[in-house]
Amino acid sequence: MLRTYTVEDSQYIEESHYELYHQEFHYDLSFKEFINERVAGFVSRDSHEENIWIVEHDGERKGSISIHKVDNEIAQLGLFLVNPSVRGHGYGQKLMETAIQFCEGLSYKSIVLVTNQELKGARRIYEKNGFKRVEVWTETKSNKMLNEEKWVLELEKY
Known part of the structure; x- marks a missing residue:
């Protein structure tokens, strides 16, 4: 659900x-600080566009x-996580579909995300849903x- x-x-x-991320990829505490800042931003903004x-x-x-408003036309996808105990049950795809449908219902023209090459499972879901890699560094x-x-995923408006 x-x-x-x-x-x-x-x-x-x-x-x-x-x-x-610490267990699977050995990220340090700075990653926790980054996530804390992202979540705190959502709570403080409390926007219907996020x-x-x-x-x-x-x-x-x-x-x-999550979907975060970058500007009136661009949303950013983030905080994407599926616990290993339920991987393979379709939750990653359902989360992605829910986020995309949310953006299509607003004025967003595209969805961006930043990831890294280590996150192979997530990258497969991005590709499956039409996201295109546009930059690497x-x-x-x-x-x-x-x-x-x-x-980036360019949203089609019907």
């Missing part, structure tokens, strides 16, 4: 991202995705050298 986040989900989002969705499976939170983040990527 997917639902819209509540302020009570903030700690879950922050902790689940840090724990998973949202976070939470996956609930058997009564437990198991994933998330190398940057040190979370005490690691990462090949960062910017992806």
Whole structure:
């Protein structure tokens, strides 16, 4: 089941991202600070043009995705996570579809995201949903050298 986040989900989002990325990719505490800032921004802005969705499976939170307003035409996808215990159940795709449909219902013309080449499963979902990689660069983040990527999905208006 997917639902819209509540302020009570903030700690879950922050902790689940840090724990998973630390365990799977060895990210350091600076990543946790980054996630904390992103979540705090959502809470403080409380805009109808932004949202976070939470996956609930058997009564437990198991994933998330967010849409953040960059400007009147561009949204940014982020906070995308599916707990390993429920991967393969279609939650990643459902989160992605929900975020895209949300943006299509507003005035956004495109959705951007920044990821890195380590996140192979997420990158497959981005490709499947029409995102195109438009930029690649190398940057040190979370005490690691990462090949960062910017992806864009142009939204079609009917």
